[in-house]
Amino acid sequence: MSAGDTRILIIGAGPCGLGAAWRLEQAGHRNWLLLEREAYPGGLASSFVDTAGFTWDVGGHVIFSHYDLFTSVVDDAIAGRYLEHQRDACVHLLGRYVPYPFQYNIHRLPADVRDECLEGLRRAAETAAGKDPKNFGEWIDLTFGPGIARHFMRPYNAKVWGRPPEELDWRWIGERVAVPDVARITENIRLSRDDVAWGPNNTFRFPLTGGTGAIWRNLAQKLPPDKFRLNAEAVALDLDARTCRTASGELLHYDCLITTMPLTTLALLAGFDPPPLEATSAYIFGLGLEGRPPELLRTKCWIYFPAPDCPFYRVTVFSNYSPQNVPHPTRQWALMFEWCVPGKGDTAALWERTLASAQQAGLIPDAPKIASQWSKFVPHCYPVPTLGRDAALNNLLPRLEAAGVYSRGRFGAWKYEVGNTDHSFMQGVEAADRILHGREETTLNHPEIVNR
Numbered sequence: 343m344s345a346g347d348t349r350i351l352i353i354g355a356g357p358c359g360l361g362a363a364w365r366l367e368q369a370g371h372r373n374w375l376l377l378e379r380e381a382y383p384g385g386l387a388s389s390f391v392d393t394a395g396f397t398w399d400v401g402g403h404v405i406f407s408h409y410d411l412f413t414s415v416v417d418d419a420i421a422g423r424y425l426e427h428q429r430d431a432c433v434h435l436l437g438r439y440v441p442y443p444f445q446y447n448i449h450r451l452p453a454d455v456r457d458e459c460l461e462g463l464r465r466a467a468e469t470a471a472g473k474d475p476k477n478f479g480e481w482i483d484l485t486f487g488p489g490i491a492r493h494f495m496r497p498y499n500a501k502v503w504g505r506p507p508e509e510l511d512w513r514w515i516g517e518r519v520a521v522p523d524v525a526r527i528t529e530n531i532r533l534s535r536d537d538v539a540w541g542p543n544n545t546f547r548f549p550l551t552g553g554t555g556a557i558w559r560n561l562a563q564k565l566p567p568d569k570f571r572l573n574a575e576a577v578a579l580d581l582d583a584r585t586c587r588t589a590s591g592e593l594l595h596y597d598c599l600i601t602t603m604p605l606t607t608l609a610l611l612a613g614f615d616p617p618p619l620e621a622t623s624a625y626i627f628g629l630g631l632e633g634r635p636p637e638l639l640r641t642k643c644w645i646y647f648p649a650p651d652c653p654f655y656r657v658t659v660f661s662n663y664s665p666q667n668v669p670h671p672t673r674q675w676a677l678m679f680e681w682c683v684p685g686k687g688d689t690a691a692l693w694e695r696t697l698a699s700a701q702q703a704g705l706i707p708d709a710p711k712i713a714s715q716w717s718k719f720v721p722h723c724y725p726v727p728t729l730g731r732d733a734a735l736n737n738l739l740p741r742l743e744a745a746g747v748y749s750r751g752r753f754g755a756w757k758y759e760v761g762n763t764d765h766s767f768m769q770g771v772e773a774a775d776r777i778l779h780g781r782e783e784t785t786l787n788h789p790e791i792v793n794r
């Protein structure tokens with residue numbers, strides 16, 4: 343069979359599935375079909391307009407790119423209708439707001455905590471070289487020393503991942519332990535200087551209208567509608583016969599399958615043992631407000647909340663991403679809260695805690711004029727890089743590929759380090775290239791190269 347005859351079925355119209363479809367079309371391969379169970383494309387990168395007219399992402403999406411190709415596809419999809427932002431983020435700690443990156447701005451901390459953090463960094467710089475941490479907890483201690491570990495890195499990560507950092511691997515972060523620049527931090531302290539430019543994603547883009555989801559809706563519209571089925575859920579697979587059954591009972595034959603559903607679900611459909619892979623689940627709460635944001639939030643993008651007694655770990659000032667995210671930009675604004683939760687909960691009770699904690703942190707007034715409350719439970723939010731993850735993936739992915747099944751994307755390949763929108767899109771592109779041309783999949787197999 344020539345590559346042109348290969349029947350390729352794609353499951354999921356998130357960035358990864360759309361990336362695969364886009365590449366197949368671009369390569370002139372016409373023998374493909376995409377199934378999406380929802381009534382809209384975009385997956386976790388979708389956006390929603392609530393009944394009051396506020397636009398919400400599934401957690402504020404910051405679009406930045408490791409790939410020229412991704413940049414040009416996004417440019418084309420939003421046709422110049424985007425805003426470019428300088429990251430303005432901070433960490434709420436000990437009743438104050440410390441600019442992000444935290445380690446470069448510890449001069450904002452109370453003197454005793456600042457000195458504890460600096461002393462820890464100095465010791466880390468002397469001792470970390472060549473060490474091989476056993477887990478993410480040890481990696482944090484070696485990289486930042488005990489002060490920053492205790493006050494920020496450990497509690498924050500425990501909240502995001504919903505488990506202690508000892509249960510996580512660290513190799514997804516990089517190839518070695520790299521201690522922050524102590525001389526620069528010392529100088530920042532001496533000058534009481536805020537130092538906010540360091541690190542990745544210090545500038546990012548955001549669509550002017552329609553939220554992040556606008557990118558994916560527009561890209562989907564460029565694909566041939568006859569090959570693109572919404573409200574079409576894949577519910578059964580036969581790996582030997584290479585067939586997929588949809589919820590409506592249709593039986594589809596494929597030669598190759600690119601699937602972006604969670605790998606744990608795929609393993610079940612394929613009749614494999616449940617793999618030991620773990621995900622966080624989360625609530626996203628969108629709060630639309632009347633009035634103007636307080637001075638503290640006027641230019642803020644997002645704020646990290648490491649304190650264990652505050653339920654959310656991150657708050658996004660979503661009206662700052664685009665004023666068009668609220669129906670009346672001159673007199674309304676919007677916040678988005680992210681909580682890691684063990685499962686679906688009592689939404690009303692969670693809202694109550696969200697509002698109380700937001701008031702306590704000074705984000706909203708005591709009697710806020712609420713224009714809208716929107717919420718979404720996300721059962722698969724972060725693919726957790728547990729200690730056993732790589733062994734599970736190395737066992738499962740090759741067995742699936744031997745049967746013509748390419749499981750890709752944020753939860754398809756379950757690799758957080760290549761689980762952002764740009765990576766996921768490129769995993770789809772590269773899976774298509776592998777099927778058509780036998781090319782190496784760099785994003786999936788060499789995260790260290792694409793993230794360099």
Ligand SMILES: Cc1cc2nc3c(=O)[nH]c(=O)nc-3n(C[C@H](O)[C@H](O)[C@H](O)COP(=O)(O)OP(=O)(O)OC[C@H]3O[C@@H](n4cnc5c(N)ncnc54)[C@H](O)[C@@H]3O)c2cc1C
Pocket residue numbers: 353354355356357358359360377378379380383384385386387400401402403404405406574575576577602603604680720722723724750751752753754761762763764766767
């Ligand atoms: C809270 C949060 C914040 C994030 N912030 C950022 C950010 O700031 N920047 C960034 O770049 N990325 C961010 N991301 C990641 C981004 O959302 C993902 O990279 C991207 O959506 C992954 O694309 P995907 O196609 O791999 O998977 P998904 O988006 O999960 O898409 C999978 C699709 O498959 C469909 N599907 C599943 N099962 C079936 C089935 N059986 N049949 C048919 N269809 C099915 C689903 O409905 C879905 O549409 C964030 C994610 C979350 C959750």
